[in-house]
Amino acid sequence: MSPRTALTPPDEGLAIGLQPSPPEADIRALHQLRRALDPGDRPFLGLSDHVGQVMAELSPLLGLFTDQQGCPYGDSRFDDGARAYEKAVLTYFATLAGVCLDEAHGYVAASPREALLHGLVLARRGLPEPSVYVSEQAHYDVVRASELLGMNTVRVRARGDGTMDPDDLRLQVRMRRGAGALVVATCGTPLHGAIDDVAELRATVAAFGPVHIHVDASAGGLAAAHTDLVASWSLAHGAHSITLSGHPLLGLPVPAGISLVRRVQDPPTNLPITVPDRLLVGARSGLSALLLWTRLRSLGRAGVAAMVARSQEVAAYALATFEAAGVAPERFPGSLTVTFERPARWVVDKWRLHYSGDRARIVTTGPMTYTAVDELASDLSSARQGVAA
DSSP states (O other), X not given: OOTTTOOOOOOGGGOOOSSOOOHHHHHHHHHHHHHHHSOTTSOOTTSOOOGGGTHHHHGGGGGOOOEEESOSSSOOTTOOSOHHHHHHHHHHHHHHXXXXXXXEEEEEESSHHHHHHHHXXXXXXXXXXXXXXXXXXXXXXXXXHHHHTTOEEEEEOBOTTSSBOHHHHHHHHHHTTTSOEEEEEEBSOTTTOOBOOHHHXXXXXXXXXXEEEEEEOTTTHHHHTTOSSSOOOSGGGTXXXXXXXXXXXXXXXXXXXXXXXXXXXXXXXXXXXXXXXXOSOSEEESHHHHHHHHHHHHHHHHHHHHHHHHHHHHHHHHHHHHHHHTSOOBOOTTOSEEEEEXXXXXXXXXXXXEEETTEEEEEOSTTOOHHHHHHHHHHHHHHHTTOOO
């Protein structure tokens, strides 16, 4: 067994034994874990971390059990009442993506990555022997999902701003002409927050055979839908399927993914099931849909737009402030992500920054306030001057 796959024994204090353990000790351990996970004075600026701000309205739902059987459309003898809430959530996200539910169908998945896998499964059905064309800046889960499906993955170069390079995409697809191209565009790349131009990418490969454009918008879809600063990114701009998410910006306590596919991309089969029933799982929890519905209802479309606008203002402020601190910040237009030179280790640890190579990032949601920007900028400046924490 290689060192990478070697198993390490569990913590002896956490082992599950034959007899029940003392509940007092376990409760103390869980409270210690809760305090460790609580951001407190150490905000997690690499990712959104403002669950505590919304838990009061969501906590009643955490004690419910919902078992969703099949698709969210039509009648079902298994419907426990949560199906209508899921359809309301899907209608909301379909509108954001530029279509109505008459044009696309989908479901609320347990995570954005399950939704991504669902989108790729349906995309593969309509193509002969497709390769998956994915930007070198895309989330690693795209490559992982392709591997799980046994599909050939072709990495495409990214431009300086983090978007997929159409010229390299054209070259790669032309080399495999006729096999079918499943192009995965990204709306909100992990490091730069870049947004691929869906219309441009589709036009780039249209002459080389059948094509399916899937958009991984789990990181940037909500922000992109509420700004005029971004390029074409959604179903309204020519994509065939899309993956969205609500938990990063909205601050849900669990992941939630939304898979939407144009109905024309999912024709009937000889299987004895209806079109919308072809999900990855037969039974699933309805909790994510209920959490999304509750949060979105409390905000309304205007509230979500205001949240995005506030986050974009903080991102613009961070760009200017970090520039003054001398850390070479960059920001894709309309993005909530600001990248900068990777600082000293003590700054990374203090602010729990996400980084890759020589670049680090912040995402201006939740705890990323103007004050936090100023404090981080001060630490970045001190680190550049060689001042230790």
